[in-house]
Amino acid sequence: MSSSQEINNTRFNAEAQEWDSNIKHVESTAKAVEAIKRYVPGFKAGTNKDLNILELGCGTGLLSFALAPSVHSLLGIDTADGMLHAFDTKLSDHPKNTASPPNLSAINHYLTTPDVPEVQAAATKLHNAPPSTPKLRFDVIVSHLTLHHIASLSDMLRTLHACLKPGGCVALTDYEDFGAGAIPFHPVSKRAGVERHGIRRQEMEELLVATGFGGVRVEEAFVLRKEVEAEDGMPVRELDFPFLMCFGVRD
Ligand SMILES: C[S@@+](CC[C@H](N)C(=O)[O-])C[C@H]1O[C@@H](n2cnc3c(N)ncnc32)[C@H](O)[C@@H]1O
Known part of the structure; x- marks a missing residue:
């Protein structure tokens, strides 16, 4: 595991309990859900009720629990135990008196291929697939506010491409790196594990195309206005952060 991955895990384990009470996390997730449903x-x-979804960086499940009622299943993947503990606590609140089991779950895994037993076992349960089904793949992969933590975007996009069925798509949202103005998105204390200050529109488009995705669209999907800390002689202030939707189809 890289050192920035370890820094991230430590940070998110510490933040997990409070994550859902941050209204900006809730607001940006609601906007991401709306964008995903549009794309x-x-x-x-x-x-949509036929879709088996994979979510990269599900965290406490803000996006997962919002999408799950509209789809067949959702498997979340994350690398921070604290975030996953918060996810599982919500899952344990699933009404016990319903006949159907919850259609979502999450695992702690650093994803490099869909073919590992952890992913295949979790997907087999959620997809209601016979245990002998070889190499389960997903209809849709979503991710919100996670790409800026991923060390190699090209490696990760290749992995996500391999996780999709032919005809399946990625719909990944994260804040845009539009230059120095994007840096204050994170307070100084949280910048250590951040691989990049947002994602770049042209770079994402080129990477998706180079990975082999078709129908690629990388577009502003929504804007999040949030308060940023005082820094470099600038006072506490509110700034607008554009978020990109990175969409592509596995042909
Ligand atoms: C900013 S949080 C966003 C969480 C959630 N998507 C949300 O919007 O509430 C980023 C999440 O990505 C996870 N993460 C970072 N690197 C990851 C990786 N390589 N694979 C899976 N998850 C990762 C972190 O543990 C964290 O939960």
């Missing part, structure tokens, strides 16, 4: 064809076609 992913299954939602437009009304076939």
Whole structure:
């Protein structure tokens, strides 16, 4: 594990308990859900209840629990135990008196291939697939506010491409690196494990195309206005942060 991954895990383990009470986390997730529903064809076609979703960096499950009721299943993947503990605590509140088990779960895993037993076992349960089904793949991969923590975007996009069924798509949201103005998104104390200050529009487009995705669109999906700390002689102030949707289809 890289040192910035360890810094991230320590940071998110410490923040997990308070994560959902930050109204900006809740607001940006609600905007991401709305954007995902706008971009992913299954939602437009009304076939969303057939979709098996993989979520990279699910954290406490803000996005996962918002999407799960509209889809067939959602498997979250994260690397911070604290965030996953918060996810599982919410899962344990699932009504015990319903006949159907919850259609989502999350595992602690550093994803490099879909073919590892951890991913396949969790997906087999959620997809209701017979245990002998070889190499389960996903219809959609989502991710919110996670790409800026990923060391190699090209490696990760290759992995995500391999996790999709043919015709499946990625719909990944994160804040945009539009230059120095994006740096205050994180307070100084939280910048250590950040691999990049947001994602770049052109870079993401080029990486998605180079990975082999078709129908690539990298576009501003919404804006989050939030307070940033005083720094370099600038006072505490509110700034607008554009968020990009990175969309592509596995042909
Ligand atoms: C900023 S948080 C966002 C969490 C959640 N998506 C949300 O919006 O509330 C980033 C999450 O990505 C996770 N993460 C960082 N690197 C990861 C990796 N390589 N694989 C999976 N998750 C990762 C962190 O543990 C953390 O939970």
